[in-house]
Amino acid sequence: xxxxKGGIVPQEEIGNVATPPFVRLPSLTSxxxxxxxxxxxxxxxxxxxxxxxxxxxxxxxxxxxxxxKLPAGTLPGQQEIFERRKRGAAxxxxxxxxxxxxxxxxxxxxxxxxxxxxxxxxxxAARRRLVGMAVPERQELARRxxxxxxxxxxxxxxxYVAAALQVHATRMxxxxxxxDIGPEEVTSLCPVxxxxxxxxxxHTMGNLQNTRFLSCGLCxxxxxCVRVKCxxxxxxxxxxYQVIEGQSDAVRAETCDECKTYLKIISLxxxxxxxxxxxxxxxxxxxxxxSEAEWQRLAPNPLLTxxxx
Amino acid sequence: MGVMNVTRRQxxxxxxxxxxxxxxxxxxxxxxxxxxxxxxxxxxxxxETRNTCPYCSVSCGIIMYSRANPASGKSEIFHIEGxxxxxxxxxxxxxxxxxxxxxxxSKTRTQYPQYRGPGEKAFRRVTWDFALDRITKLMKEDRDxxxxxxxxxxxxxxxxxxxxxLAASATSNETAFVTYKMVRSSxxxxxxxxxxx
Numbered sequence: 001x002x003x004x005k006g007g008i009v010p011q012e013e014i015g016n017v018a019t020p021p022f023v024r025l026p027s028l029t030s031x032x033x034x035x036x037x038x039x040x041x042x043x044x045x046x047x048x049x050x051x052x053x054x055x056x057x058x059x060x061x062x063x064x065x066x067x068x069k070l071p072a073g074t075l076p077g078q079q080e081i082f083e084r085r086k087r088g089a090a091x092x093x094x095x096x097x098x099x100x101x102x103x104x105x106x107x108x109x110x111x112x113x114x115x116x117x118x119x120x121x122x123x124x125a126a127r128r129r130l131v132g133m134a135v136p137e138r139q140e141l142a143r144r145x146x147x148x149x150x151x152x153x154x155x156x157x158x159x160y161v162a163a164a165l166q167v168h169a170t171r172m173x174x175x176x177x178x179x180d181i182g183p184e185e186v187t188s189l190c191p192v193x194x195x196x197x198x199x200x201x202x203h204t205m206g207n208l209q210n211t212r213f214l215s216c217g218l219c220x221x222x223x224x225c226v227r228v229k230c231x232x233x234x235x236x237x238x239x240x241y242q243v244i245e246g247q248s249d250a251v252r253a254e255t256c257d258e259c260k261t262y263l264k265i266i267s268l269x270x271x272x273x274x275x276x277x278x279x280x281x282x283x284x285x286x287x288x289x290x291s292e293a294e295w296q297r298l299a300p301n302p303l304l305t306x307x308x309x
Numbered sequence: 310m311g312v313m314n315v316t317r318r319q320x321x322x323x324x325x326x327x328x329x330x331x332x333x334x335x336x337x338x339x340x341x342x343x344x345x346x347x348x349x350x351x352x353x354x355x356x357e358t359r360n361t362c363p364y365c366s367v368s369c370g371i372i373m374y375s376r377a378n379p380a381s382g383k384s385e386i387f388h389i390e391g392x393x394x395x396x397x398x399x400x401x402x403x404x405x406x407x408x409x410x411x412x413x414x415s416k417t418r419t420q421y422p423q424y425r426g427p428g429e430k431a432f433r434r435v436t437w438d439f440a441l442d443r444i445t446k447l448m449k450e451d452r453d454x455x456x457x458x459x460x461x462x463x464x465x466x467x468x469x470x471x472x473x474x475l476a477a478s479a480t481s482n483e484t485a486f487v488t489y490k491m492v493r494s495s496x497x498x499x500x501x502x503x504x505x506x
Binding site: 155 | 323325328330333338342355356358390394
């Protein structure tokens with residue numbers, strides 16, 4: 001430090017406010033491995049969800065393995081992303097995700113990896129049904145998985161299809177340039193792939209400290225969103241943080257009284273190993289209590305969907 | 310507000326019944342235990358509120374955490390931190406700002422006006438009306454006595470130098486404007502701001 005020698009602190013050493021980036025893209029090497037580790041870690045703590053979390057952990061390992069089997073793909077160029085973002089649309093076209101046959105390569109890889117995994121009969125039946133499914137039927141299913149528009153008998157197929165779409169979308173997202181995703185508009189949907197957030201994360205490290213990012217349930221990108229503000233309707237009034245009484249407040253439900261929706265907010269200070277997709281699944285109990293009170297979720301976790309029940 | 314709306318979907322309720330008919334049970338996992346596990350519990354609420362640090366003119370953004378006291382039911386602040394989204398301080402606070410929680414909950418915090426008349430031994434609690442009337446009356450008396458309309462050369466100066474005014478720092482532009490106009494139009498020249506304390 002120059003100041004210690006009695007001089008004036010140079011301009012570049014002072015006034016550097018820690019401005020968080022607008023978007024954080026997923027890391028291809030660790031995204032699914034972190035989920036696999038976290039899911040088995042939480043399976044040991046969450047007895048009622050143990051079986052499901054172990055299944056999800058195996059699924060995440062299969063997702064990681066599938067990454068290496070994907071064929072070379074095509075990314076939108078800088079100009080194309082710029083044009084899309086200018087219109088308020090996501091950087092990756094939403095129809096590109098289900099219509100691109102790349103994801104079905106991921107699906108086949110996942111279905112193969114999941115074959116020897118111990119699971120209930122219904123889960124195995126769903127896996128076998130997908131193995132024999134033709135591409136057009138798979139694409140139609142994928143389109144509806146992305147829209148959360150599924151019939152009751154398709155619910156067992158969702159985790160496999162969603163997992164394959166996550167692999168495809170995560171790879172695309174990790175390869176584009178974060179600089180191209182301009183902060184044109186902060187939206188309730190992912191600026192990279194257009195999917196709804198699965199949860200939000202309160203970060204601790206470096207220039208992210210105490211800032212909140214919404215975490216995409218599909219491509220794993222995170223985008224900055226001001227705290228104490230509804231991520232759905234942007235209201236700053238009537239925001240409340242709810243936890244299950246007497247339990248950890250590392251994951252809280254941020255409820256909005258204006259639009260009656262909620263999104264979970266996960267503190268990485270209180271739970272440094274937390275991962276948005278997995279910790280959301282593991283705190284299903286909070287969803288039940290909050291939903292039975294009066295708030296609704298903008299979208300379910302892609303790995304745990306609901307029909308029109 | 311520039312927020313994309315989700316129009317192609319309905320919202321979702323994760324009620325116990327819905328969880329019973331979700332992917333969880335469709336895959337063959339039991340959802341009953343997960344639903345039963347939360348039945349004995351209820352929700353606890355907390356609030357986070359944005360505000361401005363009252364100490365100085367830098368006006369750092371803060372977030373105040375509050376929740377209801379289980380005994381009294383009254384809302385109580387239990388944590389204050391710098392607002393990372395605020396462009397001025399980006400989450401940082403100086404030592405004074407960091408100690409705001411103790412300032413808010415301080416037992417010696419001024420909450421109401423007190424008065425000790427001439428010759429009286431102790432302070433007694435008075436109403437805000439009493440305090441404001443008394444201050445106004447004393448200001449008027451002092452101004453009537455010491456106001457300087459013209460200096461020795463006979464030039465109009467309209468000075469009131471025997472009373473000063475200390476204004477708050479964390480005020481809005483509008484409050485600052487009105488304060489300035491009020492103080493200066495009275496002729497008061499001793500005028501400062503809490504921002505420098």
